[in-house]
Amino acid sequence: MSSASVVPLHLHASSVKVFNGMNFYEWHEQVKFHLGVMDLDLALMNDKPNAITDKSSEDEKSFHKSWERSNRLSLMFMQMTVANNIKSTTPQTESAKKYLKFVGERFCSADKSLASTLMAELTTMKFNGSRNMQNHIIDVIPRNLVS
Template sequence: MVYDEITYVKLLLNPERYTGYAGPSARRIWDAVYSENCPNFPSNVLSIEPLCGSNFKKWKEDIIISLGLADLDIALRTPKPESAHTTGTNQQRAAYKKWERSNRLSLLVMKRSMTEAVRGSIEDCEYVVDYLDAIGKKYKESEKAEGVALLSKFNSSQYDGNGNIREYIMGVLELGAKLNSLDFGISKKVMVAHILNTLPPSFSQMTVSYNTHKESWTPDELISNCVQEEERLCREKGKSVNFVQKEKQGHQQKGKKKQPYLGLKGVCKRKRLRLLRSLVLPILKDLPTQNLNLFSATSVRKMDT
């Protein structure tokens, strides 16, 4: 870099701490000074979980998102522009300066969000893209193990009818996307067919409808059709439950025996019979056996009448 045309001014030598500049031009100068030397990082940039031995994928996602929110991801997205300090236009010099600042601060953010052991095992690079690739090579073997685990989870996925079918399908599609990011090459058509095979028998009608059509569904069409089918099954299930409950109530009412209406006289007669039996039965227990024939049930009924 060429610094011959730059003049350094030590503001600390001014005892009044005042340069004499005022107005919009001075405001732009001070804004440039503070933004270059005192970057205002968002809180999420400074709160990234440090890179250790098992969180590379999450760490990489957090780094890319955080640098994008802070407008520091230009060095990750675009190649380095040619130096334009002497022959370039003002726009080219500003673009080069912005890219250089993005590269420098991105390297600082990455190195800050690592443990000391990880940072010491990675060789320093001039550009942030090369530095990120060097970090990825250290975790390449762990990605293979992660791919095997994701593939096992993808193949063993099964919807049991509990929960939300939309969330289930989106979860399986997410597993497929992660596998594709690891170069497994699972097409969307295979994902749709796999999800249909993992549905319970209650969705068999929809599966047959899919198999009879020549065109395959997209993942969005699969989600829409499955949600509609689930809502239809819930409505039919509610109707069947109401029908069974009404049928049970009808059987219970048919099984009950109606008590005959005795009228006022009949009720009084029944009470007198109960009272008479309560008085006679203790006496029968004390009588000799040969005298029990005198007090049969028929005689008790006659006494009651």
């Protein structure tokens, strides 16, 4: 990466929508994009390389060093873009790839089930005239989207 195009990690992170437990797909897409732009997605695309030994080639040493940097910064980046209440429920991991997989497995299905529950609720609600329209609208708005 040339020094002319270096953008600080926190500036990229600030442009990613914070993961709140209900926006996994959007967050995942933005994280992968920004890590790719910053050339830090090596750890997401490759498993951890074997440990360096005396017999390791220069290419292996170079790849290992690049992977370690990518992994460390990718983890930092993802953690910077996750809401604190979510962050406290995720396990400590040393692999960016495993962290992303855990978050996906944990929240992807929650995303889908919440969406289908809300759709079912919204499509079956009807105004019956027993109260004023303002109260009906307030009840129609899903409470977990407001808070």
